[in-house]
Amino acid sequence: MVMVKEEMRKGSWTEQEDLHLVCFVRLFGERRWDFIAKVSGLNRTGKSCRLRWVNYLHPGLKRGRMTPQEKRLVLELHSLWGNRWSRIARKLPGRTDNEIKNYWRAHMRKTTKERKRSSSSSRVDRSLDPTELPLQAAAEAHDLRSSSACSCLTAEEFEKEEGVSSYSMDQIWNEIATSEDSCPFMPSSPPTWECCSEAVWKIDDEELRMLLQTDHLISDHNDGGRETCSLAQPDQYSFSPMCS
DNA sequence: AAGAGTTTCAACCGCAGTTCG
DNA sequence: ACGAACTGCGGTTGAAACTCT
Known part of the structure; x- marks a missing residue:
């Protein structure tokens, strides 16, 4: 069997990717980016995920021109x-x-x-x-x-x-919150990043698997004796459009 | 109206520092 | 102590949007 290493996605992020990343960062916090990149199935590098988060998705970011x-x-x-x-x-x-x-x-x-x-x-x-x-x-x-x-x-x-309208990511977060159903991980409360305690960081792969299985997001298959697990693809979720 | 030039912004890359096993 | 993996930083690039001619 020839294993072809899948190319990492590059370039601009789609809205779905953003939502997907937001879900996983809310789950695991703003660390372990390689891990998040892996388990999210985004096919992006951890670095890329972190950058997107820090520069664009982080709640509280100001938009618009500098004063x-x-x-x-x-x-x-x-x-x-x-x-x-x-x-x-x-x-x-x-x-x-x-x-x-x-x-x-x-x-x-x-x-x-x-x-x-x-x-x-x-x-x-x-x-x-x-x-x-x-x-x-x-x-x-x-x-x-x-x-x-x-x-x-x-x-x-x-x-x-x-007449400059700078808006914060809070608005986007609100939109995400209102479309709660679209993200199975999404808690109903607004983002409280401190809540991502040490316990979450120390979650191991097995625990993660258990956790995700309960959300029907993960499918197990026995690949020739080697147990693998994969997350559903982002496009399998029914995200509702966030902004137009 | 259209093409050229400029600006803005998002994203990538490489490197260095830090953490972890 | 050491090496691998991860993270953060600064520099650079390129596409899209905007302005000028």
């Missing part, structure tokens, strides 16, 4: 810490390191371009010197700090004024 306050903070903290994106992200609740990194890169491109343009007349193009970048950022942070237009706005006020 001036957040932008200012990013610039300030970057001038302090450099490219320590995760560290900076910890100071901005609801924002991911990836988001901050992306913002910073876009910001730098923009300022570099602007400076290039404005300095082309003065013949001095300091923006081409990469060592200038942190200084530029610091200067920018200072500019933002002293700009009264944005420094006095709260995030909510900013959203109101700009």
Whole structure:
């Protein structure tokens, strides 16, 4: 018998995959990603699952554009810490390191371009010197700090004024909760991540199998004396559409 | 209207640190 | 103590969306 190692799925996540991942993270918590990847049958790497969770599915993530306050903070903290994106992200609740990194890169491109343009007349193009970048950022942070237009706005006020609607993952969670039936693992209460206690982490494969069997999600077959078990494919679940 | 150029965002990769057996 | 497996981080890439000409 030739065992062909199945290729891992790559690229964008589908809504069903998201829901599927959410179910399993709620079950097992935000750790053991390889394990979650395996038992979920998503055919994704643990790394990929973690990334999707951290950057997109995690409850409490903010959506939408960064507020001036957040932008200012990013610039300030970057001038302090450099490219320590995760560290900076910890100071901005609801924002991911990836988001901050992306913002910073876009910001730098923009300022570099602007400076290039404005300095082309003065013949001095300091923006081409990469060592200038942190200084530029610091200067920018200072500019933002002293700009009264944005420094006095709260995030909510900013959203109101700009008509920016940032929404949190809570809304999505609510939708998931309302479509409880669609996910056999889904408890009815909103996500309380602390509830994933040590006991859950220490669950072994046999326990997991027992647990899943009760949910009719797992099918056992004796493969030539080697007992294997596999989860039903994601598309076998009847997920109701979450958002359009 | 359409094509080119730019921006944004999600995802992948490689590496380093940590944990576990 | 050591190696394998796992996890987290930072850099990079590419597709889609958007803007400009």
